[in-house]
Amino acid sequence: MGADWLTDAVVYEIYPQSFADSDGDGIGDLRGVIDRLDHLEWLGVDAIWFNPCFESPFADAGYDVSDYLRIAPRYGTNDDLVELVTKARERGIRVLLDLVVGHTSTAHAWFVEELDAPGPHPDGDRYVWCDDPPQRDTSGDLPGTAAWVRSPGPRPGWYLKNFYDAQPALNFGWGRLPEDEPWRDAVDAPGPLRNRAVLREILGFWLDKGVAGFRVDMAFSLVKDDEGHVRTVGLWRDLREWLDVTYPDAVLVPEGQEPRTDGSFAFHADFFLVIMSAHATLFDNGYAGRLPFQEWRPPFFDAEGRGSTATFLGEWARAKAADPARPVLLATADHDYDRLRCGPRGPEQLGTALTFLLTWPSVPSLYYGDEIGMRYLPGLPDVEGAICNPAYNRAGCRTPMQWDDGPNAGFSTADPERLYLPVDPAPDRPTVAAQREDPTSTLHLVRDLVAVRRATPALGARADVRVVHAGYPLTYVRGGTHLVVLNPRRDAATVEVAEAAGALSLLSKGVALVDGTLPAATVEIDGFGYGVFELALR
The missing domain is CATH 2.60.40.1180 (Golgi alpha-mannosidase II)
Structure with a gap:
């Protein structure tokens, strides 16, 4: 079957901090997920996508990795992940990890080594350094986020960051090499080649433990100033060729849509993100905050009926033009923005959106809690970098999973003030336990839709x-x-x-x-x- 399994899958995204806490410290963990695998099997999903589980200082909720080969202790151990992978497979569920390779944490040993050195690494720098930063954006990617940070020493100069200051950009080279910026490395310079080689080591390490693949964060940000992302896609294409031979069942899914370049695709699918217009014009009603880089328009799935499907259908057609059989993932929501149930949108409005997401010819990705209609909660505190700017608070979609009517909605036995984020305080908050008992609930609708999709090939991703x-x-x-x-x-x-x-x-x-x-x-x-x-x- 190979990596083709993804086309027929229903994916379930788990934000591990908030799914299930097994040890009472207020933070979710892998053992908690193991204890809840029966729920996922009952629901009928085929794959779990975890947000980053690697060791991290958690300045950005784990998207600042300090050790790619170790599970963060707050989640458990590498052995816990292997057990989870094994027990999930016994239920027909694969596990995908989130791979963050555009940058690391400043706490990563690689960065610490280069920071402590007086100058460039003799084998080539893993990060991007310069004596004096240019007076313009040099990244060519993510305007307004990629920027220079003064070195805290002893190494002099500045380093390039990808997002927060604690996330130094890894050096995969540059598309353009102007003479007045000699610190730019070519893509085949020693530093970029070191980083390309370590990618194989990281992927192989986890694939050998039974992981089914990776969703790649900021997948097309690697080579800087890379017009059309041609060199970045080429990097991933080389890695894909190695995967196809060495781990033919493994899948790579990007954050976003793969740029169309000459040559074969590097990734196994595209992903219509919540913050992309293709998704936002369907579901985003703006109650989670207006993104500074996105023009807000009335969404189609909203009560007033002022929206349009034109943007989505146009982008869908363009995504499918190069290869109609290529899978496209489409999520209910994700860890970076709002949920389906946001603002005044009530549970009675969820049925149409969920029916669409599970009958359109995409690969559905269910965000944890959306199967019961959990709410986006506004006004939450800035936990682990959740607030990117005043209008963009991600904490509201990261609240604890609501399992039952017990303390902390069954998420944790910890005192409420120790929870990673507060539980929805609404007295009528939905729970898995209550909706399991109600055949008319959102939970049963999702389960029925998954079952109908699986039993009816015409409703899957392969049919027209x-x-x-x-x-x-x-x-x-x-x-x-x-x-x-x-x-x-x-x-x-x-x-x-x-x-x-x-x-x-x-x-x-x-x-x-x-x-x-x-x-x-x-x-x-x-x-x-x-x-x-x-x-x-x-």
Whole structure:
């Protein structure tokens, strides 16, 4: 089967700090995940994607790695991860790790060694250093975030950071090499070659322990000033060729969409992120804060019905143009922005969004807690770099998983003030235990959708899609055999579907098929209604 397994998967993202705390210290851990694997098996997911679990000072929630080959002690040990991988595999669930290779922590031994040296490393610097920083952005990536930081010594000069000051950029070379900036290394200079070599060591170390692959953070930020990301993609393409031979079942998924360059793809999929317009114009209602680099527009999946699917459908078509069979991951939410349930969006509005995400020809990625409709919580404290700027607080989507009505919603036995983040204080907060008992709950809807998707190849990522109506209600035919109708707005809607007469409902709420002139039918759908139908054979 090889890495092709990803195309048929349903992924579940776990922010490990907040999922399940087994030892009562207020922070989630791997043993807690092991104890909750039955939930994931019952839900029907195929793969877990963990946010970074490596040793870290946690200036940026683990995205500042100090040792790539060691699990952070607060999560457990390397042996705990191996046990988790083994027990998850017994349930048919693979494990993907988050790989952060554009930068490390300033606490990493590599950086400490170069910081303590009087000058360049004799084997080539792993980081980017200069005597005097240019008076302009030299990175060519992430405007406004990549910048220079004065060395705290003893090494003189400045180092390039990728995000926070504690995240020095690793040196993978530069696309342009102007004569007046001699400190720039070519991509084949000794320092960049050292870093390319260590990538194989890191991947091989964890793949040998049974990990199924990696989601790569800031995957296209490695080579700086790299027009079109051509050299960065080339770096990953070399690594992919090695993986295909040495670990053919392993997958690489980027943060974002892989740039289209001449040659084969380096990654196994694209990923439509929450902060990308393709995702944001569907679900982002702005209540989590307006991103400074993103123009806000009314989302399609919102009660007022002012949004459009045009941006999403256009970007989807462009992503699929080079290779229609290439998987595209599409998430309910993630650790970097809001949740589906955000601001005034109530649980009654989630059914349409979840039905879309589990019947569109993408690879669904469920963010932990979205299967029960956990809320984004505004106004939370800045924990481990959660607040990037005053309008961008990531803590609200990182609160503890709500398992039951016990103390701390079943997340931890710690005193509440010791929790990583506070639990949703709402008395009616959703929990797994309560929704397991309610067959009409969001949790059961997600489980039913996963089961219907798995049992119906036409609803998976391999079958084609034909959009019948791109407005309200959003209507599309999958594989020529199944119809999906979604009305995210509050007001009712109708649409005529040529082949819908006599269709059989597999899963629906508030949808009626009114026969017209056969074989056509008018679909009448209530506000917040959704339906998945099998078309009648003609």
